[in-house]
Amino acid sequence: MKKSLVLLATGAFLLSIGCNKSSSPNDDSLNKEEPTATQRQCAADDVLKEDLKADPTLQQRMDAIEDFTRQVEMNPSAYRLVNGVVEIPVVFNVLYKTAAQNVSLAQLQSQIDVLNEDFSATNTDYNLTPTYNSVKSGNIAVRFVLDAVVRKSTTTTSWSTNNAMKKSPKGIAPTSPTTKLNIWVCNMGGGILGYAQFPGGSSATDGVVLDDNATGRTGTAAAPFNKGRTATHEVGHWLNLRHIWGDATCGTDLVGDTPTHNTANYGCPASGHTSTCTGNPVEMTMNYMDYTDDACMYMFSAGQETRMLAVFAVGGPRNSFAQP
Numbered sequence: 001m002k003k004s005l006v007l008l009a010t011g012a013f014l015l016s017i018g019c020n021k022s023s024s025p026n027d028d029s030l031n032k033e034e035p036t037a038t039q040r041q042c043a044a045d046d047v048l049k050e051d052l053k054a055d056p057t058l059q060q061r062m063d064a065i066e067d068f069t070r071q072v073e074m075n076p077s078a079y080r081l082v083n084g085v086v087e088i089p090v091v092f093n094v095l096y097k098t099a100a101q102n103v104s105l106a107q108l109q110s111q112i113d114v115l116n117e118d119f120s121a122t123n124t125d126y127n128l129t130p131t132y133n134s135v136k137s138g139n140i141a142v143r144f145v146l147d148a149v150v151r152k153s154t155t156t157t158s159w160s161t162n163n164a165m166k167k168s169p170k171g172i173a174p175t176s177p178t179t180k181l182n183i184w185v186c187n188m189g190g191g192i193l194g195y196a197q198f199p200g201g202s203s204a205t206d207g208v209v210l211d212d213n214a215t216g217r218t219g220t221a222a223a224p225f226n227k228g229r230t231a232t233h234e235v236g237h238w239l240n241l242r243h244i245w246g247d248a249t250c251g252t253d254l255v256g257d258t259p260t261h262n263t264a265n266y267g268c269p270a271s272g273h274t275s276t277c278t279g280n281p282v283e284m285t286m287n288y289m290d291y292t293d294d295a296c297m298y299m300f301s302a303g304q305e306t307r308m309l310a311v312f313a314v315g316g317p318r319n320s321f322a323q324p
Contacts, residue, residue: 033126038224039266040193040291050162051201061200065317066254069240073256073303073312081273086322088181089147090115093172094212095154095165100220101212103185107219111183111210114228115235116215118288118298125298129271133146133158135257137305142312146206147180158189163205176318182237183231185215194230196237199317204221208234213314219286224267225284227294239308239318240323244289251279257303259284 052058054198086165092113096102117123125280126136152172153174165171165184188194188211196208213222214230221228242253245261252260259281269285269292284290288297289304300308311318 030160040225040264040293050230053211055202058200062198065200065240065245068315068317069254069307070308072316073306078209086142088144088321089140089179090144090181090183091147091175092149093165093174093182093184094149094151095156095171095184096158096212097187098155098209099146100186102151102153103215104219105149107183107216107221109146110216110218110221111228111231112123112144112146115231118229118232119144119235119300123298125295128298129286131194131271131282132286132299132301133169135301135303137300137302140300140305141309143161144181148175159209160189161192161195161209165209166207171201174204177203177206179323181235185212186210187212191227194234198236198237199240201313208238210234224293224295229288229294229297231286233297236304236308240311241289241300241304241308243291244284244287250275253289255303256306257301257302258287261290266291266293268296269295 010143030115034322052057092108092111094108102145116121119142121136121138127133150172154170156170163171165186166174166182172184174180184207186209188209192211193214194208194210197206208231210231212220214225215228216231217226217228241255243264244253244258245263246252246254249263250260260275260277260279261283262275262277264290265283269283273285274280274285275283284299284301285292286296286298287304290302291295310316312322313319
């Protein structure tokens with residue numbers, strides 16, 4: 001277990017995290033439908049470089065958010081919510097070229113259901129392993145509510161991580177992004193399952209993007225990403241969580257109760273999989289912030305819970321969501 005929190009190094013800050021099926025495209029209008037994903041990957045480095053080049057002040061804002069988060073973690077009494085539980089209205093922005101991509105209301109509602117189960121620790125697989133029972137998070141004080149669905153027919157075959165789906169004329173601009181979580185559902189190109197924007201970025205692009213085949217647990221959702229956990233992972237980023245391996249060999253995710261991982265894990269690792277990092281800890285492969293298949297990720301840690309809730313505290317980057 002990591003014994004202390006470390007300030008995130010400049011190169012490790014990621015504004016947008018992309019979970020890939022293979023590699024990231026450079027265009028938002030590819031010429032063919034994308035195959036079903038078989039492995040979760042990430043386009044974080046490329047997206048980070050572009051974000052930092054586009055906005056030289058981003059690093060400073062994120063450093064300030066990190067400092068605030070550390071203060072809350074070190075002084076839990078300073079943390080408080082306005083209403084005890086933060087209700088997060090969700091706006092789904094659905095962009096479709098084919099009828100199948102115009103995912104049903106039932107599929108979108110199933111995604112809301114998954115988020116509420118995973119964040120409240122009422123998911124049926126929560127107790128699948130006792131390995132990390134001592135540090136599992138409990139009922140995290142957030143609740144997701146389906147607020148609206150905005151649909152738009154498009155001629156774009158597939159989309160990249162350049163945020164075109166969030167902008168006119170091709171995409172859909174976010175609805176009230178300081179008080180509503182916008183989730184764009186579209187056919188992502190290059191094998192990307194989804195990506196999210198961390199606190200500190202522009203409100204004009206704030207939110208989460210999901211591939212239509214990795215949304216919810218019914219309809220077009222395709223195995224091994226058909227249990228809605230891509231959204232759980234991406235919303236974790238939206239609430240300021242890092243990948244569990246810290247996007248570096250034996251890196252830090254800035255959470256004290258998660259073990260140090262060599263790198264990302266894929267598929268469904270065997271129970272007791274150990275790290276070769278200092279201390280050879282058993283890796284938390286079942287954590288939502290790893291890269292395992294949907295069926296094999298089913299918990300946040302208590303430290304991750306504290307880190308996420310800090311964004312809603314007075315002075316936090318998402319405190320506007322905690323207002324009555």
